[in-house]
Amino acid sequence: MTLLAFDWAFIIEKLILIVIIVLTTLLITLYTTFGERKVAAILQDRPGPNRAGPFGLLQPLADGLKLIMKEEIIPNASSRWLFIIGPGLAMTASLMTCAVIPWGTAIHLFGRTIELQVADVNIGILYIFAVVSMGVYGIMIGGWASNNKFSLMSALRAASQAISYEIAMGLALIALLMTTGTLSLKTIVADQTAGHWWNIVYQPLGFVIFFICAMAECNRTPFDLPEAENELNFGYHQEYSSMKLGFFLFAEYVNMIMSSAIMASMYFGGYDLPFFDETTVAPNIAAMIGLGTLLIKIVLFVFLFMWIRWTIPRFRYDQLMNLGWKKMIPLALLNMLLTGALILSKL
Amino acid sequence: MNALEIIFYALSAFALVCAIMVLISKNPIHSVLWLILVFFAISGHYILLNAQFLAIVNIIVYAGAIMVLFLFVIMLINVKKDSEPQKQLFVKFIGVIAGGSFLTLTISLIKQAQPLIGKTVLLKEGTIGLIHPLGKALFNDYVVPFEISSVLFLSAMVGAVLIGKK
Numbered sequence: 212m213t214l215l216a217f218d219w220a221f222i223i224e225k226l227i228l229i230v231i232i233v234l235t236t237l238l239i240t241l242y243t244t245f246g247e248r249k250v251a252a253i254l255q256d257r258p259g260p261n262r263a264g265p266f267g268l269l270q271p272l273a274d275g276l277k278l279i280m281k282e283e284i285i286p287n288a289s290s291r292w293l294f295i296i297g298p299g300l301a302m303t304a305s306l307m308t309c310a311v312i313p314w315g316t317a318i319h320l321f322g323r324t325i326e327l328q329v330a331d332v333n334i335g336i337l338y339i340f341a342v343v344s345m346g347v348y349g350i351m352i353g354g355w356a357s358n359n360k361f362s363l364m365s366a367l368r369a370a371s372q373a374i375s376y377e378i379a380m381g382l383a384l385i386a387l388l389m390t391t392g393t394l395s396l397k398t399i400v401a402d403q404t405a406g407h408w409w410n411i412v413y414q415p416l417g418f419v420i421f422f423i424c425a426m427a428e429c430n431r432t433p434f435d436l437p438e439a440e441n442e443l444n445f446g447y448h449q450e451y452s453s454m455k456l457g458f459f460l461f462a463e464y465v466n467m468i469m470s471s472a473i474m475a476s477m478y479f480g481g482y483d484l485p486f487f488d489e490t491t492v493a494p495n496i497a498a499m500i501g502l503g504t505l506l507i508k509i510v511l512f513v514f515l516f517m518w519i520r521w522t523i524p525r526f527r528y529d530q531l532m533n534l535g536w537k538k539m540i541p542l543a544l545l546n547m548l549l550t551g552a553l554i555l556s557k558l
Numbered sequence: 559m560n561a562l563e564i565i566f567y568a569l570s571a572f573a574l575v576c577a578i579m580v581l582i583s584k585n586p587i588h589s590v591l592w593l594i595l596v597f598f599a600i601s602g603h604y605i606l607l608n609a610q611f612l613a614i615v616n617i618i619v620y621a622g623a624i625m626v627l628f629l630f631v632i633m634l635i636n637v638k639k640d641s642e643p644q645k646q647l648f649v650k651f652i653g654v655i656a657g658g659s660f661l662t663l664t665i666s667l668i669k670q671a672q673p674l675i676g677k678t679v680l681l682k683e684g685t686i687g688l689i690h691p692l693g694k695a696l697f698n699d700y701v702v703p704f705e706i707s708s709v710l711f712l713s714a715m716v717g718a719v720l721i722g723k724k
Contacts, residue, residue, distance in 0.1 A: 293591075334689060337614040344622025348594070351626070355587065355633055363633060370626055377623075394689060 220323075229329055232309050240464045241271040243513060247464075250517040278457035286358060286450050293356035298451065298458035301349025305465040307342045311335040312472045313397045315482045315501035319494060327498060328397060335396040336384060339473060343380075343428060347373040349462065350430075350437065354447035365446040368528065369437035373428060375535040380424035382543035383417040386550040387477060390414060396473075400481030404489075409480040416546045418478045420539060425470040427535070430463060432520040436528055471512030472505070479508055566606055573599035586632045590625060597621040609687025 245260065245267070252259025260267040285294055315327040332338060347370050354366025390413045391399050403409050411418050427434040438446030448459040475481060482501030489497040526534070576599060579592040597620045604613035668674060685691045696704050 290585075290587075293587075332610065334610050334614050337611070337618065341614050341617040341622060344618055344626070347626060351629055351633075352591070355629075367630060367633060370630055374623065374626060 224323065224325060225329060228325070228327075229310075232314070232329065233306055236306065236309055236465060236468060237461075239468060240461055241275060243464045243468060244274065244460075245271045246513065247517050247520075250514065251521050254518070254521040275457070279454050281453040283453040283455070284450075288358040289450065290356040290358070293352050294450075295455070297349055297353025297356055298448075298455040298462070299349075300352060301346070301462040302458045302465070304342055304346040304349055305462045305469060307345075308339055308469040308473070311338050311396050312469075312476060313400050313481060314505060315498040316489070316494065318498040327502065331395060331397045333393070333395045333398075336388065336394045336477075339396075340377075340381065340384075344373075344377060346428070346466065349459075350447050353451070353459065357447070357450035359450050361443045361445070362447050362449050365437045365439075365443045365449075368443075369430065369447060372430075372434065372436060372531065372535075375532060376424040376427040376434075376539070379420055379535065379539035379543045380428065382540065382547055383414075383420040383424065384477075386417045386543070386547045387414050387421075389547070389550050389554060396476055396481075400476050400483065403480040404483040409478065409483075411478045414478065414546075414550070416542070417550075418474070420543050420546065421478070422474065423539065425474065426516065426519070427531075429466040429470060429516070431467065431516055433523045433526050434531060435525060436531055439525060467513055467516050468509060471509040471516070474512055475505060475508035481505055481508075562606065566603075569599050569602045569606070573603070587629065590628050590632060593628075594621050594625050597625070604687070607687060608684055611689045611692050612687055 248270070249259045249267075260270040263269040263273045285291060310329040311332065313326075313328040313331075317324045317326045319325070350369045351366045354362040354369070357363075387410060388394060390410065391402060393399060393402075399410070430437055437443075438448070440446075443449075448456050451459060482505040484500055484504040487500070489501070492500070573596055576592045576595040580589045580596065583589040583592060597616060601613040601616045601621075604610075604616060686695065
């Protein structure tokens with residue numbers, strides 16, 4: 212099946228994979244919002260949402276329905292198009308990351324070998340970086356187009372926070388790349404699966420830096436300065452209503468899931484189930500076990516994010532900047548230096 | 559016309575339209591946003607030329623970092639349409655003539671350049687744009703220029719901090 216020198220079956224296969232991954236991510240996101248409320252409730256010793264359905268399991272559907280049914284308001288003084296583009300861009304940028312994450316080993320269906328990864332590019336980590344740096348545009352455009360002083364200030368805060376923490380994030384990643392020697396996420400995970408220890412053993416400091424920066428990039432408490440209610444009313448999504456507001460809120464959760472997936476893949480072996488030899492079972496079953504393992508790791512990370520959110524209060528803005536520039540970046544540089552010295556001494 | 563050429567022409571058209579929109583947008587914020595799209599189109603061209611690293615770095619550095627700063631500054635100084643100085647017709651006229659002559663000059667130079675005569679773009683060829691050969695070339699053949707340019711960056715950074723301290 213070739214037309215215009217394309218293998219169309221390949222394209223259809225990838226399209227189906229993309230649709231499945233995006234839909235699953237959205238579904239998981241829906242239940243992450245529910246998880247967030249439940250975790251908050253447990254940490255604050257109250258029952259949490261328990262009315263809609265058994266154990267309140269239908270709550271996210273009710274929330275989603277409510278957001279869709281609400282009246283949509285576009286302020287008169289806003290830049291209409293940018294106001295609409297903003298939340299869409301935030302959502303797109305956060306979903307784009309899933310293209311390079313290896314969700315498992317290959318499965319065999321209908322005589323084809325299907326890789327559970329949309330694109331195995333050998334610049335995978337740089338691609339993630341590019342997407343992360345795009346993520347701030349949704350907030351900036353949305354905040355500016357609202358034509359509201361609070362929104363604008365919040366957008367500027369978000370942008371400067373993202374730029375500051377991107378640097379330390381990149382430096383932590385460089386140290387990881389020095390030990391792995393590749394930029395392809397698939398190879399990084401495969402290396403951890405085959406015999407080696409997980410990368411967390413080689414890069415404990417790098418992981419801590421990466422985790423903190425990921426939290427800052429996702430605008431999670433204690434780094435949620437862009438939506439600090441007590442200073443900025445509601446932050447960059449103040450003028451938004453209905454599903455546009457929903458997109459901004461969902462994008463945060465998608466970001467959280469994606470950064471959990473990246474951390475699991477880069478530092479915690481990805482789809483690798485420890486103390487289990489995948490070659491002893493059929494390849495399809497092994498791939499499913501791998502997928503399940505990765506999902507469990509993601510859920511654990513997401514829980515960690517929530518645990519931190521409901522435990523630690525918000526920083527002040529100068530504390531945030533001090534932490535980013537005066538502690539994270541020197542620490543990341545030190546980590547890089549140590550890694551380099553260790554690699555050199557082993558040669 | 560194969561698929562590669564279709565993608566090439568589509569990207570080129572996209573880049574040109576966005577570049578024109580950068581120029582004719584009244585609002586500087588819109589200009590910046592169109593410019594970001596131009597960078598994306600150019601990154602697409604880099605990928606067609608098998609220069610993955612250049613493509614992704616173009617997005618990270620230009621579209622992701624520099625344009626955010628541009629946007630930042632424009633949002634902060636809040637340029638209004640009426641506060642912008644109105645240029646006289648005469649000045650505009652001179653600008654068009656100067657720009658047009660420069661364009662003619664460049665095109666004629668490129669058309670006459672000996673190494674370019676009768677050549678077409680090599681799409682999807684060569685490995686120098688991939689990350690491994692590029693890294694090897696940078697740190698073996700071009701290590702001195704590479705290090706000197708990094709010192710240049712360092713000096714720029716020190717200068718910025720110095721100005722910031724005042």
